[in-house]
Amino acid sequence: xxxxxxxxxxxxxxxxxxxxxxxxxxRIPRRFLPRDAVDEELGRLDRALAAxxxxxxxxxxxxxxxxxxxxxAIFTAHLQMLNDRxxxxxxxxxxxxxxxxxxxxxxxxxxxxxxxxxxIEGEYMSERANDIFDIEKRILRNLLGxxxxxxxxxxxxxxxxxRNLTPSETANLNPQFVLGLATEVGxxxxxxxxxxxxxxxxxxVGIGGFLTDVSGGDTVIVDGDQGMVxxxxxxxxxxxxxxEVEEQRSLATKLERLRELPAETTDGQRIQLLGNIExxxxxxxxxxxxxxxxxxxxxxxxxxxxxxxxxEDAHHAAYAEVAETMADHPVVxxxxxxxxxxxxxxxxxxxxxxxxxxxxxxxxxxKNRDMFRTQLRAILRASAHGNIRLMFPLIGTLMELRQxxxxxxxxxxxxxxxxxxxxxxxxxxxMVEVPAAVVMMDMFVHEVDFFSIGTNxxxxxxxxxxxxxxxxxxxxxAADPAVLRLIQMAINSANKAGxxxxxxxxxxxxxxxxxxxxxxxLRSMSVTPSAVPEIKRVCRTVAIDQCQRxxxxxxxxxxxxxxxxxxxxxLTKVFPEFPV
Amino acid sequence: METPVVERIVxxxxxxxxxxxxxxxFSRLAMSFESEIEVVCDGVCVDAKSIINVLTLGAAxxxxxxxxxxxxxxxxxxDALVRLVQSDFDHQQITSRGAAADGSx
Numbered sequence: 001x002x003x004x005x006x007x008x009x010x011x012x013x014x015x016x017x018x019x020x021x022x023x024x025x026x027r028i029p030r031r032f033l034p035r036d037a038v039d040e041e042l043g044r045l046d047r048a049l050a051a052x053x054x055x056x057x058x059x060x061x062x063x064x065x066x067x068x069x070x071x072x073a074i075f076t077a078h079l080q081m082l083n084d085r086x087x088x089x090x091x092x093x094x095x096x097x098x099x100x101x102x103x104x105x106x107x108x109x110x111x112x113x114x115x116x117x118x119x120i121e122g123e124y125m126s127e128r129a130n131d132i133f134d135i136e137k138r139i140l141r142n143l144l145g146x147x148x149x150x151x152x153x154x155x156x157x158x159x160x161x162x163r164n165l166t167p168s169e170t171a172n173l174n175p176q177f178v179l180g181l182a183t184e185v186g187x188x189x190x191x192x193x194x195x196x197x198x199x200x201x202x203x204x205v206g207i208g209g210f211l212t213d214v215s216g217g218d219t220v221i222v223d224g225d226q227g228m229v230x231x232x233x234x235x236x237x238x239x240x241x242x243x244e245v246e247e248q249r250s251l252a253t254k255l256e257r258l259r260e261l262p263a264e265t266t267d268g269q270r271i272q273l274l275g276n277i278e279x280x281x282x283x284x285x286x287x288x289x290x291x292x293x294x295x296x297x298x299x300x301x302x303x304x305x306x307x308x309x310x311x312e313d314a315h316h317a318a319y320a321e322v323a324e325t326m327a328d329h330p331v332v333x334x335x336x337x338x339x340x341x342x343x344x345x346x347x348x349x350x351x352x353x354x355x356x357x358x359x360x361x362x363x364x365x366x367k368n369r370d371m372f373r374t375q376l377r378a379i380l381r382a383s384a385h386g387n388i389r390l391m392f393p394l395i396g397t398l399m400e401l402r403q404x405x406x407x408x409x410x411x412x413x414x415x416x417x418x419x420x421x422x423x424x425x426x427x428x429x430x431m432v433e434v435p436a437a438v439v440m441m442d443m444f445v446h447e448v449d450f451f452s453i454g455t456n457x458x459x460x461x462x463x464x465x466x467x468x469x470x471x472x473x474x475x476x477x478a479a480d481p482a483v484l485r486l487i488q489m490a491i492n493s494a495n496k497a498g499x500x501x502x503x504x505x506x507x508x509x510x511x512x513x514x515x516x517x518x519x520x521x522l523r524s525m526s527v528t529p530s531a532v533p534e535i536k537r538v539c540r541t542v543a544i545d546q547c548q549r550x551x552x553x554x555x556x557x558x559x560x561x562x563x564x565x566x567x568x569x570x571l572t573k574v575f576p577e578f579p580v
Numbered sequence: 581m582e583t584p585v586v587e588r589i590v591x592x593x594x595x596x597x598x599x600x601x602x603x604x605x606f607s608r609l610a611m612s613f614e615s616e617i618e619v620v621c622d623g624v625c626v627d628a629k630s631i632i633n634v635l636t637l638g639a640a641x642x643x644x645x646x647x648x649x650x651x652x653x654x655x656x657x658x659d660a661l662v663r664l665v666q667s668d669f670d671h672q673q674i675t676s677r678g679a680a681a682d683g684s685x
Contacts, residue, residue, distance in 0.1 A: 073601045073604070074601075077600045077631065080608055084630045085630065086626075086633055087632050113632055117635065117638075128599070128635055131600065132632075
């Protein structure tokens with residue numbers, strides 16, 4: 001048994017078989033082979049080596065024609081490595097005598113060489129490690145070939161263990177079979193964390209290196225409450241955790257009874273409780289939990305993991321499906337909110353030393369108008385099918401907002417001319433997540449129909465902390481007094497002007513902050529579907545004046561730790577049994 | 581008949597040493613001979629036909645390589661390899677036999 005401590009990012013406990021995903025998003029199958037499979041596996045190795053060599057040969061020929069011998073030489077060298085008989089002998093030895101799987105044997109041998117090269121002095125030599133990694137990937141790709149098991153193809157319940165899940169990998173997760181997630185890197189607010197919360201599955205991130213200690217198929221426990229991962233648990237630990245899983249189920253049943261009841265405070269203030277979704281299928285999770293609508297429909301999944309831009313029809317199909325399922329309930333669609341580095345169709349940005357301060361989100365959209373227009377047209381067309389609202393992310397200046405609205409106006413005009421149906425009165429709003437926008441709220445109120453506070457980015461930009469960097473992640477907290485003041489400013493400005501304001505960041509999905517936010521005057525919240533029942537329960541137990549007292553007191557405190565402690569105490573007074 | 585064993589020492593010239601492309605030419609040329617060929621640098625001995633092992637030598641400019649071949653064409657092999665190293669791996673086509681080894685598994 002081995003206990004590993006990480007950062008808890010999505011609550012709950014999961015017990016199951018490990019599925020280990022390497023850097024390239026492959027599933028590395030079991031490390032060891034049954035004795036009688038050796039010959040067959042050796043055949044597989046040779047076929048993979050031959051196929052890899054054929055690929056390199058093709059690359060070399062192409063490069064030679066296009067760029068000349070100088071550039072082709074590197075592929076000639078790769079080819080020579082793939083034909084290296086000593087290398088093959090070593091790999092074969094590991095398979096035959098240690099019963100390693102070919103995948104594992106290839107990784108082991110090549111990584112040993114990579115390490116040796118890294119230790120040689122001089123840039124020319126140490127860079128060879130990258131050539132080795134390249135070859136490793138190529139052989140692995142061929143070894144896994146048809147059997148390459150992408151996350152989307154998992155067909156039995158598993159816990160996914162990975163170095164880090166990229167957005168496209170998480171986009172491919174099949175929520176039906178993924179019971180839990182654990183990653184070596186990442187912090188609270190990383191993509192893995194958001195997706196895990198969205199799917200309502202336990203997750204632990206920032207564990208540090210551990211994948212070498214676990215093989216596919218091992219029994220693993222992911223404890224998303226304590227931020228712990230337990231490899232090969234003993235019987236006693238297993239029994240204890242099985243009991244906990246049972247308890248979770250009964251609590252979930254209790255919360256489900258709230259489904260038909262409105263989110264209303266004890267003094268009769270109705271709170272709008274919406275769900276955040278990433279994929280169309282999650283709409284059902286929102287409806288099942290009694291959400292009033294979709295407060296944030298992230299559209300990034302349409303762009304990820306593909307080599308071309310999604311067509312207008314692909315966008316439209318995804319939006320219309322959600323709009324129709326939600327009928328009259330509002331659906332807020334957020335336009336593309338990605339960095340240029342995540343889109344394969346765009347050239348790699350040249351000066352992106354600080355991606356979070358760089359060409360991302362609305363900035364990227366405004367620089368790639370055709371791509372942006374395609375999405376806007378699709379959203380407009382979908383507005384004919386339901387109660388669609390459109391939201392621009394990362395707006396920092398009024399000029400940005402106006403430019404975005406101008407592109408939208410163009411798209412409307414085009415549709416109008418073409419006689420295509422859409423909702424002419426579709427509400428248009430913006431995310432409030434750049435501190436500059438908070439400061440300028442009194443001007444923004446005249447130009448949008450609604451606001452939604454995105455706490456994840458707002459906190460990151462306010463506190464200058466990268467939430468996915470585990471070395472500084474602890475500085476990232478919604479409870480920082482400066483963050484609370486920004487939120488207060490935003491809510492006050494919007495309420496004063498009578499423009500609806502909601503919040504769709506992770507902050508409002510945590511029951512600890514519910515009273516504070518209601519006390520600050522927020523009347524609409526959009527949370528991850530799994531958090532809807534809990535937040536509703538808090539709303540239905542508190543009164544507004546009580547919340548106002550909590551907010552008032554919290555704002556007098558001067559540091560995040562005291563604020564957190566205070567908010568936890570207040571929540572415990574209302575809900576002695578809440579695990580905070 | 582006794583198997584001929586041939587040994588020669590050659591110094592690496594040029595700017596970058598036995599890096600990727602030189603190592604590729606070196607091992608490819610070695611593969612075109614039947615003889616077993618070893619190359620020793622700084623006390624480390626590797627198979628001259630294995631590019632990956634030749635690279636681990638990290639032979640810098642000025643390093644001495646001891647080439648040792650045993651087999652029917654040992655003489656030819658050592659001659660060709662010494663010529664290649666002395667030429668600073670400069671020529672695209674060292675021998676036609678070197679190119680012929682390309683692509684064979």
